[in-house]
Amino acid sequence: MACKPLIFKGASRPTQGATTAMAVVAAVKFLPWVASYAMNIYIILVYVIYFMIKSFKDKAEERKNWDAFHPILVAEGLFAVANVLSYLRLFFMYTTSSILGPLQISMGQMLQEFGKFLGLFLLVLISFTIGLTQLYGKDQKDPAKNQTEDCEGIFCPRQSNDAFHTFMGTCYALFWYMFSLAHVVLFVTRISYTEELRSFVGALIVGTYNIVVVIVLTKLLVAMLHKSFRQIANHEDKEWKFARAKLWLSYFDDKCTLPPPFNILPSPKTLCYLVTSLSKWVCSHTSTGRVKRQNSLKEWRNLKQKRDENYQKIMCCLVHRYLTSTRQKMQSTDQATVENLNDLRQDLSKFRNEMRDLLGFRTSKYAMFYPRS
Incomplete structure (x- = not known):
């Protein structure tokens, strides 16, 4: 039986929804290339900026006297992030391994689930941060204490409520609460012995944060990651083979010949493509070129x-x-069901006959001539 094509009448022109869907698909296909290109540019620029600033640094001034946003310190921070990203790019090579490939795919899916969870966690974190900052942010710091201790917040050996004076300090404290690393003592949140209500409200907010985040949200994250891993584990072989084939095909695409940062320099293939494009553009503006272009358009259609x-x-x-x-x-399922019903009917009939025999009944029409045992 030959299959006829599915022709939808009245749809000679693409609708607005179809056009939007095509645009979305094109954007989705284009996003990975843009992300990879942006990461390459970031890594290259960070390397260049770091070595430029390193060469022009002031050696006479000591590092401990530098400003927090000194160009060299900023460059070193960006350089550290660039090193992490550059080495993590090798992680995609694990796709070729039959042992590490499925784990890499599972990890990618789990990171997507973690991104969904991160939106919920950030909302909760910002909410509690604003509340605690509003409660303790108006307190004045003790000048004598600042002279004796050159620290603030959770970084001090003797913890106090100055961890909640600023928005960033409160964020740090609440974030490290999840890992039990921010040992901010609750009784020191009392500004004075007469402010019992304020101390109670602060302790209540911190306790509620621990219940919501440490007990509820972290367990929710573990459940989400476990569910995501189970979904991938059921068909991880197919997912891994698809990802491996996709990686193989990427080497056959007509893309950059050299890896970054060497792809910035024009290669001979790029020059050849440029000359070919210019020659085609010049030939297309002649009379013979116009005829060929029209014929090529017809063939393309x-x-x-x-x-x-x-x-x-x-x-x-x-x-x-x-x-x-x-x-x-x-x-096949229906046939198996009918066979099961027939077997069940036969079993019930045998069971009924056996029960009648045990109770002294006879199923034959001559049962009246036989005495009961």
Whole structure:
């Protein structure tokens, strides 16, 4: 039986929804390339800026006297992040391994679930941070204490409520609360012995944060990651083979010949493509070139029409094959159900006869001539 193409009448022009969907698909395909290009640019710029600032630094001034946002300190921080990202790019090579590949795919899926959880966690963190900062942020710091101790917040050996004086200090304290590393003693949140209500409200907010985040949200994150891992583990072999084939095909694409940062320099292939494009552009503006361009446009339209027809045929055959296999499974299931019912009916009939024999009844029409035992 030949499969007819699925032709939808009245849809000669793409609708607005179809156009939007095509644009979204194109954007999704384009985003990984943009992200990879942006990461390459970031790593290259950080390397260049770091070595430029390193060469022009002032050696006469000591590092301990530098400002917190000194260019060299900023460059070193960005350089550290660039090193982490550059080495993490090798993580995608694990896709070729049959042992580490499924783990890498599972980790990627779990990171997506963690991104969803991060939105909820940030909302809770900012909410409690604003509340504690509003409660303790108006207190004046003790000048004598600042002279004796050159520290503040959770970084001090003797903890006090100055951890909640600023927004960032409160964020640090609440974040490290999850790991039991911010030992901010609750009784010191009391500004004075007469402010019992303020101390109670502060302790209540911190305790509620511990219940919501440490007990509820962390367990929710573990459950989400476990569910994501189970979903991938059921068909991890298919996912890994698909990712490996995708990695293989990326080497056959017509992309950059050299890896970053060497791809900034033009290669001979780039120069060849540039010359070919210029020659085609010049030839297309001649009379012979216009005729060839019109013919090529007609051939392209015919090829596109044939491709669409083949796509419709293939989709029709796939749908027909799926429906046929589903129908066969349903028929086999129904047949097995009928056989099970027949077996059950026979078992019930045997059981009924055995029970009648045990109770002294006879099922034959001559049962009246036989005495009961």
